[in-house]
Amino acid sequence: MNVYEVVTGSTSIDGLRRAERARPEPGAHEVLVRVRAASLNFRDIAVVRGKYIGGPLRHDTIPLSDGAGEVEAVGEGVEGLAVGDRVVATFMQGNPPLALGSPLDGMLTEYVCLNANGLLPIPSDLSFEEAATLPCAAVTAWNALTEGKTVRPGDTVLTLGTGGVSLFALQLARMAGARVIITSSSDDKLERARALGADETINYKREPDWDRAVRGLTGGQGADHVIELGGSGTLPNSYRAVGPRGEIALIGVLTLPDGDLSPHAMMFKGATMRGIFVGDKALFMGLNRAIEVNGLKPVIDTVFDFDDAVEAYNYLRSAQHFGKVVIRI
Numbered sequence: 475m476n477v478y479e480v481v482t483g484s485t486s487i488d489g490l491r492r493a494e495r496a497r498p499e500p501g502a503h504e505v506l507v508r509v510r511a512a513s514l515n516f517r518d519i520a521v522v523r524g525k526y527i528g529g530p531l532r533h534d535t536i537p538l539s540d541g542a543g544e545v546e547a548v549g550e551g552v553e554g555l556a557v558g559d560r561v562v563a564t565f566m567q568g569n570p571p572l573a574l575g576s577p578l579d580g581m582l583t584e585y586v587c588l589n590a591n592g593l594l595p596i597p598s599d600l601s602f603e604e605a606a607t608l609p610c611a612a613v614t615a616w617n618a619l620t621e622g623k624t625v626r627p628g629d630t631v632l633t634l635g636t637g638g639v640s641l642f643a644l645q646l647a648r649m650a651g652a653r654v655i656i657t658s659s660s661d662d663k664l665e666r667a668r669a670l671g672a673d674e675t676i677n678y679k680r681e682p683d684w685d686r687a688v689r690g691l692t693g694g695q696g697a698d699h700v701i702e703l704g705g706s707g708t709l710p711n712s713y714r715a716v717g718p719r720g721e722i723a724l725i726g727v728l729t730l731p732d733g734d735l736s737p738h739a740m741m742f743k744g745a746t747m748r749g750i751f752v753g754d755k756a757l758f759m760g761l762n763r764a765i766e767v768n769g770l771k772p773v774i775d776t777v778f779d780f781d782d783a784v785e786a787y788n789y790l791r792s793a794q795h796f797g798k799v800v801i802r803i
């Protein structure tokens with residue numbers, strides 16, 4: 475079968491190469507999936523650059539955590555899944571849970587064999603391409619808004635940038651009746667975010683002190699929820715942008731350290747910060763229910779062909795995208 479591998483010790487996108495592997499056979503409780511689409515996340519760039527958790531890869535690894543396809547065969551003892559079913563894989567697999575696409579082999583392959591517990595039915599209105607965007611970015615956004623301090627109608631949600639996680643946060647927050655403030659480096663992307671339902675927009679390049687704008691838009695209070703995707707470069711602003719008893723969902727590492735990281739600005743407001751690592755299968759099921767009931771459609775920027783996977787990586791790296799980048803397989 476055709477796959478891509480990130481080679482051992484890879485430190486750049488040059489480490490992504492085409493390869494052939496034997497098609498796996500499903501063992502007991504396993505399901506063979508013909509993968510139809512996979513999506514990229516920021517982490518996949520980190521993996522190929524040797525910058526993900528654990529450093530450069532110690533063995534050749536099929537990349538990408540996120541993929542969807544149809545059941546090709548089932549092993550002994552599999553219940554509830556049959557040949558032809560449309561399925562999406564959970565980000566974490568097994569016990570102890572490990573992530574697809576590093577350290578486990580991932581979804582940029584024609585076929586994958588997974589334990590039946592690591593698969594979920596695709597929401598009925600979604601295509602393979604759309605379903606492939608969910609496991610990492612959408613589950614993370616769902617976790618940020620529904621665990622910890624739960625989003626309520628009328629809350630203000632601040633989300634940073636217009637990448638995959640941020641646009642899911644925008645859509646899910648609007649679905650929950652919240653008011654959404656979104657930032658971007660691009661006025662054009664902010665316009666598109668408004669069309670998607672954003673109430674307020676801030677260009678963070680033009681307004682590096684964007685926390686001030688957030689306070690201005692919230693009567694001096696700050697946001698109830700901050701979807702913190704920038705990491706150490708944006709945290710100082712997020713500390714100041716969060717409101718009384720608000721929550722910062724600590725998710726991303728898009729930026730390098732910049733400014734004073736001391737969290738004292740949060741202390742006086744009784745705000746909290748909650749670390750997030752994607753989310754478990756139960757959260758993914760709750761997300762899928764919400765997608766079904768509300769008809770949410772993931773925002774896909776571009777679908778690349780399997781042969782153009784390297785191009786897809788370079789496109790994500792260039793940060794021109796709005797939402798998700800997908801590879802059809």
Ligand SMILES: NC(=O)c1ccc[n+]([C@@H]2O[C@H](COP(=O)([O-])OP(=O)(O)OC[C@H]3O[C@@H](n4cnc5c(N)ncnc54)[C@H](OP(=O)(O)O)[C@@H]3O)[C@@H](O)[C@H]2O)c1
Nearest residue numbers: 516635636637638639658659725726727728750751752793
């Ligand atoms: N903890 C977890 O479980 C978890 C799960 C998923 C993702 N993440 C992390 O969350 C972050 C986002 O992931 P993703 O896959 O959604 O990324 P992505 O789709 O590649 O998003 C990239 C976008 O982030 C925005 N951005 C870059 N620098 C920014 C800054 N200084 N301020 C605000 N926005 C900035 C840019 O938006 P504009 O072009 O609009 O400026 C850029 O296009 C990454 O750090 C990723 O590692 C963590």
